[in-house]
Amino acid sequence: EAQVTQNPRYLITVTGKKLTVTCSQNMNHEYMSWYRQDPGLGLRQIYYSMNVEVTDKGDVPEGYKVSRKEKRNFPLILESPSPNQTSLYFCASSLSLGTGGLEQYFGPGTRLTVT
């Protein structure tokens, strides 16, 4: 089954304790992305990756790191989480449709609470 998976789905942690949220897709998509969703703000893009070893900042990259060492995986790293990073996080991968077209497919989300 074609899908985007995220782990963990729920995480409660404490300020300053490094964590990684994994994202994996089995559709051979080149483009992958991370978003955070906060009440009243919609989804905001954190980082995206056009291909292996190619990553770019989105609108809200501060406090996050990413890496793209393999095509299928795009982990999100919080080196020193803070309470303002409490949010619902989504990973997406995109089918390239040619001429710049990208159709996104989303994972199930990871609800992170930082105390």
Place this chain on the structure above:
Amino acid sequence: GIQVEQSPPDLILQEGANSTLRCNFSDSVNNLQWFHQNPWGQLINLFYIPSGTKQNGRLSATTVATERYSLLYISSSQTTDSGVYFCAVGGNTGNQFYFGTGTSLTVIP
């Protein structure tokens, strides 16, 4: 970045009614998608529609790229249509995506 405005922010419908959701965007786009976020938080693809018109069952969408807006039509609404509908766009000059703040739809029986 591209500003994305969705209207209305909230909508309550009786089951069986029709509705139109609007997405305005501030710049040229080469990507536009509509999503439904169900009450369990899942984001479900509805349409990839940077221009033109598409239909899928009771849902249809139209994007007029030259006038920078897209419309999502829901006909004969059902309670399972409840949730939040998001419009997301990607610009011509990069690969970044921008979401609107959504339309929260409640369909009552």
